Amino acid sequence: MLLLLIVVIWGILVATGEGNLPSLLGARATENPLAQTDSEDLNGHNPASEPISEASFSLPPVNSANASLPLLLVWEGADEAYLGQSPILVEVNLMGGQALGTLTLEVLIPVxxxxxxxxxxxxxxxxxxxxELAGAVVKQNEVNAEGLLRYQVSGLGESDVPARNVLTLSLIPVATGVAEVNLQAATATAPAGDALDIEILQPIKLIEIHEATTVATPVSTAAPTEVAETGDGELAGVYYRIQQGENLFRLALRFGCTAEEIAAANGITEMYSVPAGKVLRIPVPPPQGQAAYVVSAGETLYEIAHAFDLAVETLAAENDIPAPYHIQKGQWLVLQPRP
Known part of the structure; x- marks a missing residue:
């Protein structure tokens, strides 16, 4: 939700020629709210301050024009963690679709x-x-004993999506308190080697760590999620839980099929209004098994097993996952082996 809000604000600023979000916010915070600006009319009304309806703006178009947008790094992921439970996932995402020669980051993680x-x-x-960066090669990726991550990728291809995932941290909480994960440095170059301007929105990610809850393992009591099957009632293909801000067209690009094929496989008639959280069957062959699932950020093996009416022990054994069943974003899970 935070990332979607940032994309909306960022798109508006780009459209008005104000792409430097952190400096813009700082400048507006110091303005005198009682002073009349040039944009106010004789009655003291300022159209720029009027609420913006959903119909009055739109996101930047998802096409090659995104290659000219300014570069901005943003955090996305969990704000809370609990001792003794599954690791939390925290992402660094890049907004701006241009091709890059290199992208170098330093992240300090409190050990x-x-x-x-x-x-x-x-x-x-x-x-x-x-x-998941098109064409990118990881040149450096290591966390030292002090918790400093030095991360560098090169050869990032041009992208037509507003936000690209750069890296994901899987963090196991070891002490209670408020932790600060600090994206303390970032540099970027063009393919020709020229330095590029890159902004970091809110460098510090605050995460509150709590004592373990009284529930030893998360067990859902809700009814299993309705999952699309083949005509003979069997699971087949790739399954994925659609995330906030995604749509059938983006999923089709990711998995190499068409939006119409995904809609048909799931009985969807309104292609533009698929709710976030719905598990979809993507009609493409999985890399392993007859049916497989792609893990999203924040999901647990318990939730996935429950969605498909499977025992978590069975799903874990099929995928060689030992207790306490840690999984990560982007991981493929075999739901049903090939006959």
Whole structure:
């Protein structure tokens, strides 16, 4: 929800020629609210201060024009964590679709509050989860003993989506309190090597860590989510829970099919009004098994098992996931093996 609000504000600023969001907010905070501006009429009304209806603006068009938008880094993800439960996921997202030569970040993670989950057991050290960036090659990805992440990618292709995931932190809480995860530095270059301006919106991500709840494992009592099946009642294809700000057309681009095919597979007649949180069947073959699920940020294995009316132990065993069943965004889970 926060990311959607940021995209809306950012689109308005770009449309009015004011792309430097942090400096703009700071400038407006110091203005005298009693002073009449040039835009006020004789009755003291300022049209710029009138509430904006949904019909009066729109997001930046999702096309190659996004390549000219300013670069902005934003946090997205959990604001709370609990001791003894699954790791939380926190993302750094990049707004601005132009191609980049390099993108370099430094993130300071408080080791007294969090243990960083290693996302690549085949390499020495601790690595975070790289984002889904077209054409990008990860050049540096390591968290040192002090919790400093140095992360660099090169060769980012041009993108036609307003926000791109750069990296995801999987954080295991180890102490209660308010933790500060600090995106303390960022630089970017064009493919030709020229330095580019890049802004960091709210460098510090605050996360409140609580004592463990009395419930040992999260168990949902709601009815299983209605999941689209094939005509013979079996699971087949790829399943995905649509997120806030996504639509069938973006999912079609991601999974290599058409929006019409997704709509038909799920009995959807209103293609422009699919609610966030709905589990969709994407009619494409999964990389493993007859049916597979793509994990989204914040989901747990318990929730996914419940959605498909499966025992969590069965789902964990099928995917070689040991207790306490930690999973991460972008992970593929086999729901039903091939016959």
């Amino acid at each position: 007294e509050c969090f243990q960083v989950q290693d996302m690549n057991g085949e390499q020495d050290g601790i690595q975070v989860q790289p984002g």
